Amino acid sequence: MTGPVVVGVDGSPAGTTAAWWAAREGMTRRLPVILVHSWTTQPLNVPVPQEALSKQQYGQSVLRRTEAELLHRYGDLSLTTELVEASASQALLEHSERAALLVLGSRGHGSAASFLLGSISLHVLGLSRCPAVTVRAGDPAIATGWGHPGTERGDVAVGVEPGPGADALLEFAFTTAEAHGCGVHVVRALPYQYAVAAGRHEERDAVERARLAASLAPWREKFPGVPLVDEVTAGPAAQVLLSAATRGRLTVVGRRRHPSHLTWKLGPVAHAVLHHAPCPVAVVPHD
Incomplete structure (x- = not known):
């Protein structure tokens, strides 16, 4: 398997859990990890003239925080971040042409939920050119904090x-x-x-x-x-x-x-x- 592990993040618990899973998978498979945030898919309640700048600043803060957490746990991880203007779905699907894996956060039981404020990840799952993995928010078997590994599972x-x-x-x-x-x-x-x-x-x-x-x-x-x-x-x-x-x-x-x-x-x-x-x-x- 070649190519990076690409994960969409938005600062939500679902995106954070997905990022932790993606980082561990990247370390296990010895693949680089790319954190992607679409600032145009992340609406904020700010005045219209400041909206674009505020969204970009929020996206940068999400990427910096997530990057710091992952590198704290996996210091040898090859990690890059991307703040993109394209929609979340478009950005991930473009990455799927070359990625080894796409990783999406899911909000929990009862919903194959999407990444970034409810945009439909079923669209990404249905069109991805590479395998795509959904990870549930708060999954107890996945590391959820600063260096606390999750419980191991089976096969x-x-x-x-x-x-x-x-x-x-x-x-x-x-x-x-x-x-x-x-x-x-x-x-x-x-x-x-x-x-x-x-x-x-x-x-x-x-x-x-x-x-x-x-x-x-x-x-x-x-x-x-x-x-x-x-x-x-x-x-x-x-x-x-x-x-x-x-x-x-x-x-x-x-x-x-x-x-x-x-x-x-x-x-x-x-x-x-x-x-x-x-x-x-x-x-x-x-x-």
């Missing part, structure tokens, strides 16, 4: 379906797990109606487990040091993946790329995981 959880898109998700999951010295928990969900229609549960389960094992064989060989748990379970895909994510370090979901930069869509599983997963969620684009 990287990833849900896969048969098809070419699975490889992009598995590559991201295994690479992340190897960097963090943890394992990968791969789940595949089978519809309940398929289980009933098949009639022979044990035989069906054996066939599906064999198919999943075959698709994972190249990744076992490529990442022999990464512990792997694979699971085939009947049930709604979102529910199965959320169950695996309960004590996960990161949950990985996929999104199809679209040829037009104006067209994007997140599937129902990605929506559900973004809303309800207790850990950071990575949305990985694939063909």
